[in-house]
Amino acid sequence: MRPCIGVMSCSCDFRGEPGVYLPSRYVSGISEQLDADIVLIPPIPTAARAGSVLAKLDGIILTGSPSNIEPARYGASAGAGPFDPSRDHVALDLILEAKARRLPVLGICRGLQEINVALGGTLQDGLGAEDRMLRHHAPAGTDGPGQFSWSHSLDVAPDGLLHRELGTGMVEINSIHYQGVATLGDGLRIEALAPDGVVEAVAAVDHPIFAVQWHPEMSVESRVSKAVFSIFGRMLG
Template sequence: MSSLTSRRPVVGIIGNSHALDERYEVHAVGVINTEAVAGVAGCLPLIIPTDPRFVSVEDLLDLCDGFLLTGGRPNVHPSEYGVEPTPAHGAFDQGRDAVVLPLIRACVERGQPFLGICRGFQEVNVAMGGSLHPEIRELPGRMNHRMPPNGTLEEQFALRHPVRFVEGSPFHQLLGQEEVMTNTLHGQGIDRPGPRIVIDGTAPDGTPEAIHVENAPGFTLSVQWHPEWRAGEDPVSRPIFEAFGRACAAWAAGKGRKLAAE
């Protein structure tokens, strides 16, 4: 029993498909994601190849205690929310769509924890029946939320705008603040929230930045910014990853008791 309950919770980190040197295909995640999961959430990071040829939702649910839905350059294919693709929608990764969208719905139903980041935030909205704007900066009154094209990583991940939380929302309660500063590195954003998507925080231009799934039995916090950047040092990022880690530990402990009883 001790081997089931004393191990670190396993967090599946959603990978992205890349081609090294434009010819060698890999599944990869940013080191800052693994650092945040291991060093702040206190969990064991496991990179997930998001291709339905290799993994199934059922396997992932059994293997992992929680999931980090990472950012990524490819976008959710607009057919997932009933829209024809255009050049503005950018590149896609339909293999990731095929794995992650049903995974999110299964986690919501089971109460299995996930933390959504950037594309992951957008995936949660789409999985729950919402839609996306292909290019936020083209909407009237909106700012450019995209990553600065030049500069160092420190400059690209620098805090750029405030996010204001709804009073009494999960984020307000967790962080103890109604407004925080965040980075911003995204082109797309929520258009129509899914029926159970609760918008907990917005940027000054009204862009949704923090959400959770209404009446979900587990941890479903998701953010449009990138809290994994120096998560151990940032006063906003650290509590989010710590809370996610506690949720994964609670899931692991419950699974451990169930397995031990079988």
């Protein structure tokens, strides 16, 4: 049977009323690469209780988002929005419950940050600032396709999950994030770094959890994207 994967969605405004949002690229790309059935997880705490949701799924994917995680979630007093507190609530609960159940988790962009925060890590802001030598987000005013074509190189750490797929050396990834890891969460190891030392991929030491800071769903046929989905596919069994 095809695995059933829950995919985290975001809060949005839909014609003046609260809505739920997920770009279709996640659904089509994930379903194609993993030969899986997809169920959307709404960012509504009363409609997505972690225990009962995960009992029905074979794994979860935490997607990217235009929003950032609220700073209070990782002990900071201030941070750059926009925020999605309902998604924070649902996603962090899902991560901890999935870890307890040893259910596979794949994090993409914001998903990596959620995993890091759920496991006790902290975040930094401003990774797209103009004065950085390496900007992790395209300049303000860049259109959608242009944002996802913004890229930089990636240094794969030795002896990790990503290394087993890609080998040694530098590879190129898209980059579209303002937040990133400051201190690493408990039980996580670094799988890849940007040239400026920003964490670009992590994995849990003792659990089937893997996350990347870039967007593999934007170019599912690329070697790097196939490596990401292959890692998660093996976690699903």
